[in-house]
Amino acid sequence: MKEKAPIDGQTWDSNLKQAIDLIQKNQNFIFCADLDPDSVGSMLALSLYFNHLGKKVYIVMSESLGDGVDFFEQIIEYNSLKVVRNEKSIKEIKDDVQSVIFFDTANTKLVPFYPIISREILSKAPPVIEIDHHFGADSEEMTDYGIKLFRNANANTEIIAELLSNLKEVNPDFPNPFFQRNILIALITGLLGDTLGGKVVPFEEDFKYWMNTLGGSLGSVTRWRAGDEERFSDKQKQKFGSPDHVLKYMNRLDEAKQLCLDTLMKTVELNGGVASLNILDSTYENVKEISPSYDSEWFNEVRGFLLNTVPEHSGKVGIVYFHGQNAEGKDCIFMKVRRAIDYSGFDLRESEIKIKELFPGDEYMGGGGHPGAVSFRVQPVDENDFKSRLQSIVEHIAKNLP
Numbered sequence: 558m559k560e561k562a563p564i565d566g567q568t569w570d571s572n573l574k575q576a577i578d579l580i581q582k583n584q585n586f587i588f589c590a591d592l593d594p595d596s597v598g599s600m601l602a603l604s605l606y607f608n609h610l611g612k613k614v615y616i617v618m619s620e621s622l623g624d625g626v627d628f629f630e631q632i633i634e635y636n637s638l639k640v641v642r643n644e645k646s647i648k649e650i651k652d653d654v655q656s657v658i659f660f661d662t663a664n665t666k667l668v669p670f671y672p673i674i675s676r677e678i679l680s681k682a683p684p685v686i687e688i689d690h691h692f693g694a695d696s697e698e699m700t701d702y703g704i705k706l707f708r709n710a711n712a713n714t715e716i717i718a719e720l721l722s723n724l725k726e727v728n729p730d731f732p733n734p735f736f737q738r739n740i741l742i743a744l745i746t747g748l749l750g751d752t753l754g755g756k757v758v759p760f761e762e763d764f765k766y767w768m769n770t771l772g773g774s775l776g777s778v779t780r781w782r783a784g785d786e787e788r789f790s791d792k793q794k795q796k797f798g799s800p801d802h803v804l805k806y807m808n809r810l811d812e813a814k815q816l817c818l819d820t821l822m823k824t825v826e827l828n829g830g831v832a833s834l835n836i837l838d839s840t841y842e843n844v845k846e847i848s849p850s851y852d853s854e855w856f857n858e859v860r861g862f863l864l865n866t867v868p869e870h871s872g873k874v875g876i877v878y879f880h881g882q883n884a885e886g887k888d889c890i891f892m893k894v895r896r897a898i899d900y901s902g903f904d905l906r907e908s909e910i911k912i913k914e915l916f917p918g919d920e921y922m923g924g925g926g927h928p929g930a931v932s933f934r935v936q937p938v939d940e941n942d943f944k945s946r947l948q949s950i951v952e953h954i955a956k957n958l959p
Contacts, residue, residue, distance in 0.1 A: 558664070558697040561689060563709045575704045576686050577723055580607075583655040583684065587615045587641070589668050591884065594626050594750030594807070596661035599688070599713045601629060602743040603658070604638050606721055606734045615650050617641045619669035623858040625807045626746060628797075632739045644673045651677040656684045659703075661713035663689070663696040663925045667884045688716055693906050695925040711764050714747030718767055738797075741775040745800050746807070753865060754804050756898045757929055772800045810862060817848045817859050822866060829955030830873030830900075833947070834863060837890070837940055838880050851879065868897040873958055874905070878947065880937065889922050889934040890943060892950075896929040902959035904928040911953045915946040 564572060588604065590596035597618070604614040618640050622629050633640060641647055647670055657678060665671045679685075685703030689696075690710040698705065710716050721734045734740050748767060749755065758764045779798035797803045810818065824843060825834045841851060849855045860879065868875030877893045892912070894905050905928060913921050916935040924933030935943075 558699070558701065561663075561692050561696045561698055561705075561707050563692060564705060564707045569706075569708065572704055572706055573720070573723060576706055576720065577727060579656060579684050579686060579704060580612075580724065581727065583612075585613045585615075585653050585655045586658055587617065587650070587654045587656075587674075587678065588658050588660060589617045589662070589671075589674060590660035591662040591667035592618060592620060592622070592669070593661075595712045595714055595747035597622065597626070597629055598743040598745075598747030598750070599660045599717045601632055601638070602714065602717050602721065602734075602740045602747075605632075605636060605737060605740050605743070606724065608636065608638075609732050609734075609737075610728060613639070613653070615639050615641050615654065617647075617669055617674070619643075621854055623854060623861060625809070625858060625861065626750075628742070628806070629746075632743065636739065641670075644670055647673050648677060654678050654683065656686070657703075658686045658688065659699045660688050660717075661690070662699075663691040664923070665697075665699055666695075666923050668699075669884055671884060688713060688720070690716065691925065691927070693925065695909075695923050709760060711758055711760050712748045712751035714744040714751075715763055715767050717747075718744050718771065735771070735774045736778055738775065738778055741771050741778070742797055742803060745771050745775065745803050749800065749804050749807060753898060754808065757896075759927075759929075768800055775799060810858075813847065814855070814859050814862075817844050817856070818862055818866065820844050820847065821859075821863060822870065825867060825870050827871055828948075828951050830871050830958045831876065831951050831955045832867050832871035832874070833876040833878070833951055834867050835944070836860065836863070836877065836879040837943075839940055864893050864895060868895045868900075872897050873900045874903065874954055876947075876951065878943075883922060883934050887922070888937050890937055892924075892933045892935070892947070894931050894933070894954075901929070903954070903957060905931045907957070908950065908954055909933065911950055915949055 588600040590600055600616050604616055607614050616638060619642060662668055685700045687699050687703050688706040690708060690713055706716055708716055725734055752758050776799055820843060825832050863877055867877055875895055879891055881889060881891050883889050909924060912933050920936045922934040924931060926932055
């Protein structure tokens with residue numbers, strides 16, 4: 558497949574018009590994405606608007622979401638959105654799908670159930686729209702014929718917001734998407750998720766515009782009801798009226814999870830400007846008395862916070878590595894590498910060359926991301942062997958940090 562590249566100018570305008578025409582024409586869609594707050598927020602926002610247009614959407618979600626965005630599950634349930642959670646369900650709806658939209662996903666390897674989606678749906682060459690802001694590393698187009706909405710953006714939800722703006726113009730008789738609380742919350746959550754709460758913002762003008770636009774709309778459509786003898790008054794913890802309310806909810810950790818995080822942070826190793834944290838299966842001994850298993854949703858939320866906390870420990874770069882499964886269900890070791898919030902001196906995508914050198918051939922399973930955040934996957938190997946190779950990667954990065 559062809560490597561993705563940002564699109565602008567007349568090509569962008571033409572592609573955007575083609576996407577709108579396709580959406581207007583077709584009725585039944587399947588939405589696919591690698592799952593994180595930005596991708597799920599993108600799928601939910603567009604699904605909710607499609608509902609207003611009388612269209613049917615199947616959302617592919619192979620796993621439950623963490624506590625930080627569990628309100629997405631409430632939005633799904635309240636609005637009776639159709640979620641596809643396994644291969645059997647894909648086979649059941651395959652003949653009902655007219656079009657496919659991919660969101661916020663670097664390549665096909667990261668799409669849940671992609672092999673069966675490819676075999677049962679894409680093999681019929683349905684119309685496809687690809688919406689993404691991932692470039693470089695192993696990013697590649699999902700199809701060689703789909704409509705491409707690729708643009709430099711802080712988050713995929715910025716692109717979805719622009720798409721919704723254009724859809725609103727051609728559907729003036731339908732509800733305004735920017736007056737719908739759940740659509741606004743989904744878009745804001747994605748934008749906050751991909752910018753670490755507004756702390757890492759590559760395109761500041763776009764961020765300010767959309768945060769002010771979406772946040773202002775959310776404030777204007779949120780009604781706070783006072784309490785009476787029959788009900789309590791609305792609380793900010795249960796009802797979002799601003800981006801700040803959403804961010805506070807996303808950033809909360811209960812006492813038990815905070816203890817687990819603090820315990821693991823004590824094992825972080827420092828090498829120059831690189832902090833690394835080993836949470837391979839053997840290190841579970843460090844937290845087994847205070848944590849469920851590593852593959853639990855409970856620990857998955859802790860790990861999400863660790864990905865942001867470890868880089869701050871060094872002030873420059875952090876690496877967290879752990880066992881897991883890729884989107885195809887194959888065992889692997891993940892290396893999640895991120896920059897500290899106030900550091901921008903090194904493009905993390907450059908580390909891929911060294912990783913491919915140390916994990917040659919089939920040992921390297923893929924990776925990519927942004928200048929400030931990348932994820933790489935390699936075949937499982939003996940832990941001591943892996944740590945030895947990782948040390949070379951750490952030293953390589955540390956040596957090249959300004």
